[in-house]
Amino acid sequence: MKSAQTLIEEGISALQHRNYYTAFPESPRAYGEGGTEKAQDDFARLLNQDFQELKSEGASAWVGSEVSPYLMTGLGIRYPQFDNEQLIQRATAAQRTWAKTTPMQRVEVLTQCLYRIQERFFDLAVSTMHTTGQGYMMAFQASGPHANDRAMEAMVMGYQELTRYAESVDFVKPMGKFDLTLKKTYKPIPRGLGLVIGCSTFPTWNTVPGLFANLVCGNASIVKPHPKSILPIAQVVGEMQKVFEAAGLDPYTVQLAVDTPEAPVTKGLAEHAAVQLIDYTGSSHFGEYIESLPGKTVFTEKAGVNGIVLESVQNPAAVFGNIAFAASLYSGQMCTAPQNIFVPAQGIATAEGHLNFDEVAQGIAEAVKGLAENPKMGPFTLGAIQNEATAARVQALNEQAGVQCPSEVVSNPEFSDARTLSPAVVVVEAAETARWKQECFGPALFVIRCSDREEALSLAAESARELGAITSQCYTTDSSFAQQVEETMNAAFTPVSFNFTGAAFVNQHAAFSDFHVTGGNPSGNATFADANYVNRRFVWVGNRYA
């Protein structure tokens, strides 16, 4: 366990240099033997009970409506619910103390939180599986070490910005015959209460960056999870409340606001006058509502439709395999998963000779099918479908024209009822924009026949500008075309990953190295984690004393 000071020093260096860095190793093996089994047992004991890890005094109800996409049964876990006004009052009271702590005091408390959360990585893996449908390994990594790294990244960026100016200065201005002298101080004043709205698929990874950014900047926060993905973040918030309480701080500095799909509370909290900061991950429709709220400082990650420009390759099998894996990982339910593959109608050059368009589409389809049907890989890579609507949407593609491989049920040897589907691969024409130029969330790939590579690029860029894109890919062996792709996609504020094969997947955004979401296109207005991500959470105020 490293000290807060060490994490800050390592983190500041890592932020600048952007090489691989983690404070929380991503392999479960780093955390000892038997963790998974114990976590599975503990999870079983949570089912159909009232969740006891959160502060619950004054709860107005106990609610919960989570369903495991692996078990296809309700978890039956009930969480303490509080009236919005009570949440706000408690947060406001906690804010008075928290806002007065120094940046280093906050970092010390938040570092303890990170290490307390680390002790729960196995629990988070199991709870994330059974709320989101992620495979075990992804659930462990995404909700455990990767989420903690992103939280730490936000904390470090916050600390760096909060301490970038002298705290005070003895100002001396020569005035000719005399000096004007003043004492000046500079204070980063916290903006106010934060609301962090989580999504159903990455309940901790997408939530803790905003939460830790708020907290390091001195803002008490209310976490509002998706009603179908509460347990992982409830475990995180429970640990944090214990750390705050043990440190003699108000445990209500971090609160959980749960609700049900039938009686949502999010708008009431978001519109509350006391809430100044809103972090949001989820659908574009609700995200646009959040962005439209007057007088709020808002950080959003909405839907992105990620494209691949496929122009020429060295090794087609390696490329098709890479695309298949990127699209299959967690059944395409990652915000970074590819959806649209733009391919010239004349096909592509490869080191093994020319492949025509149909051969490309077929190669991708076979790679997708091969992965899904591999019993040692398929079900664990695909995980399960979080939401019934996603399954229905993808299965409907099977009825469309141009299906290269249909979405099929994949059986999971550990969970016989798991809602698992292989990706559909569908060939469409560039002009059929109604079919591909929208988000089709879930396991689906569209192979889009473009007149040439210029059209492939221009459609990819247009889609990024209009629909948003969190990332994009390009396969080309032509360096001048690569440069053109980079400039064109970057001008749409979309990053490009070039020629990924092997263990490099477009889906993966590493803390301290990859900016996640650029904030420049409709997929979101914020980035994990640039300076804006923290600086907009506080206000510099300078006082002067004669």
Add this chain to the structure above:
Amino acid sequence: MKSAQTLIEEGISALQHRNYYTAFPESPRAYGEGGTEKAQDDFARLLNQDFQELKSEGASAWVGSEVSPYLMTGLGIRYPQFDNEQLIQRATAAQRTWAKTTPMQRVEVLTQCLYRIQERFFDLAVSTMHTTGQGYMMAFQASGPHANDRAMEAMVMGYQELTRYAESVDFVKPMGKFDLTLKKTYKPIPRGLGLVIGCSTFPTWNTVPGLFANLVCGNASIVKPHPKSILPIAQVVGEMQKVFEAAGLDPYTVQLAVDTPEAPVTKGLAEHAAVQLIDYTGSSHFGEYIESLPGKTVFTEKAGVNGIVLESVQNPAAVFGNIAFAASLYSGQMCTAPQNIFVPAQGIATAEGHLNFDEVAQGIAEAVKGLAENPKMGPFTLGAIQNEATAARVQALNEQAGVQCPSEVVSNPEFSDARTLSPAVVVVEAAETARWKQECFGPALFVIRCSDREEALSLAAESARELGAITSQCYTTDSSFAQQVEETMNAAFTPVSFNFTGAAFVNQHAAFSDFHVTGGNPSGNATFADANYVNRRFVWVGNRYA
């Protein structure tokens, strides 16, 4: 003349340490003899002519409607006007080149601009006098060295943020049996075209920070001056166009968009799809419209109503004199000028004994009157009233109840027709909010009778929260009350200057030391110059290469 590299190094250090720093000395004496006289002659030759310093090819008209508040005659200077679409097309074309320059290339060009502008400081002083009504010394300092310092501050902050990450990294992630290696690059992509909307009172000081921030971040910009204050910024833009042209860059990287009060063009530019960034200084009403525009990144400075909490003092004459000067400087037409003085009904303690409320009000009124009637000080401190509506508003106060000293015409020995008025000082009751709880722009002070010091503070903070405040003051000898004032005003995101007497005036915000506007209350959403001021003008995009 310092090199771009030196300015960056000095500027980065100054930004952090926040002591007094300038690259452009504020005394006219530093710029040689005879400058004023030459500038006056040159100004006389500009009158009733077409202004020749700007690129004018393709102008659709020549317009101008400026009136000198000293001469009370129209200047008759006509500037080239262009159709909005032509301005946008030229800016878009220029942007393509400018966006590809490196941060250091931009700094080198902008440094040349600063030094070219420096050669025009005397001209800017005269042109600022005769558009804004500022006194000569203020006009010299505000439009010359102080504006250049603020422009440099924005440039330095931009350079620092644009270069804060490694440009590229050879990313190596240990994967157990092998390493995953990727090359990654990080690019700050300019947001897009900028529109910088100026105000009538500080046509360069309030404009160049946003302009230089846009440019250093790679965004071509259109400057839209107030139709009554064009000449100073036309001179600045003219110099910049010459620097760009001489550097082999597109001179239309910076353009001036002039209009007349009868046919305004601002909304057409602000709402244009190509305009991504808007900087605005001016009325709250139009500022709220600018802030409401969807999809724009907006930086505003709107009206602030600045308060003084007057609780106890050492030397009442020094305090009354300081307040009188702060309210008289440029006739209260500074955004940092005080308007409302909150005084306990029981009066204030002083080192010379207790003063009752009436004695306080009378003391302030006498100091104001004494300054205005001092022929060596009054007219030069007051300058002239920029706008007839301001004069009418202040003169109307003379008819109100509670007038301690009426606003009176002050004669200027150099300009017999100058529109110069002394400040009105009016006593009002705290409950008479309709009289004081609004902006009364111009030379006016309200002395507000509060039940006690707690009410004085609470009204000052409430006013800052509701109306906005760019700054505030407090006079108190009680350190615990001072702390209470600081916390309460800072919580309203308003800075406090304590116990200013002598040469320290609340009006003055020094580049590199004082944040100007906090961005946290309704007086504006941005700050000269914190990191947000530049980071929101570009987007980080990271590309990855296998």
